Amino acid sequence: xxxxxxxxxxxxxxxxxxxxxxxxxxxxxxxxxxxxxxxxxxxxxxxxxxxxxxxxxxxxxxxxxxxxxxxxxxxxxxxxxxxxxxxxxxxxxxxxxxxxxxxxxxxxxxxxxxxxxxxxxxxxxxxxxxxxxxxxxxxxxxxxxxxxxxxxxxxxxxxxxxxxxxxxxxxxxxxxxxxxxxxxxxxxxxxxxxxxxxxxx
Numbered sequence: 182x183x184x185x186x187x188x189x190x191x192x193x194x195x196x197x198x199x200x201x202x203x204x205x206x207x208x209x210x211x212x213x214x215x216x217x218x219x220x221x222x223x224x225x226x227x228x229x230x231x232x233x234x235x236x237x238x239x240x241x242x243x244x245x246x247x248x249x250x251x252x253x254x255x256x257x258x259x260x261x262x263x264x265x266x267x268x269x270x271x272x273x274x275x276x277x278x279x280x281x282x283x284x285x286x287x288x289x290x291x292x293x294x295x296x297x298x299x300x301x302x303x304x305x306x307x308x309x310x311x312x313x314x315x316x317x318x319x320x321x322x323x324x325x326x327x328x329x330x331x332x333x334x335x336x337x338x339x340x341x342x343x344x345x346x347x348x349x350x351x352x353x354x355x356x357x358x359x360x361x362x363x364x365x366x367x368x369x370x371x372x373x374x375x376x377x378x379x380x381x382x
Contacts, residue, residue: 183210185219187231192216208236268367273358276372280354286379287324288343290335296324296380297339299346307343310336324380346377353377 183194184207208231210216218238222229225241228249239249246264248257287296310316321331357372364370
């Protein structure tokens with residue numbers, strides 16, 4: 182005979198486990214359907230309880246957001262809020278990653294009609310060059326593998342273009358963040374629009 186213990190939340194076949202003591206906490210499970218229903222309740226977020234020596238169970242929760250309250254399943258607002266906050270954090274992380282990648286996808290300088298690298302290594306080079314009081318005209322490789330003459334004036338224009346690009350993408354990321362926080366399903370939010378142009382896109 183199979184028994185279930187509500188306190189221990191476990192089954193036991195006393196014909197097999199002779200060392201177990203059969204006391205009032207163990208209630209008989211009369212058939213496989215009952216066993217399956219109890220198992221589904223346990224693994225599916227439901228409840229199993231005993232009243233007057235008889236077992237009762239809720240069955241599987243309709244969703245992870247439901248809780249058993251006052252003899253029925255109800256949507257749990259605290260679970261909903263926690264799930265939504267988790268999803269919002271996940272999507273905001275993706276938006277920030279998109280912003281980071283976009284700010285390093287190249288920047289266009291109109292005066293020479295060329296795209297310049299804007300990855301972290303290139304940014305360090307530009308910053309170092311700007312600290313120099315002067316430097317001779319330098320052949321500089323652009324993103325299409327052609328060269329232009331880098332001068333102080335061009336470096337200033339490049340730096341301003343990169344700053345403008347970056348500020349536009351930061352503003353766009355914030356716009357998407359606020360819009361995403363306002364929707365019911367954050368994971369479905371489309372944050373692909375409004376980003377600055379990058380090389381090859």
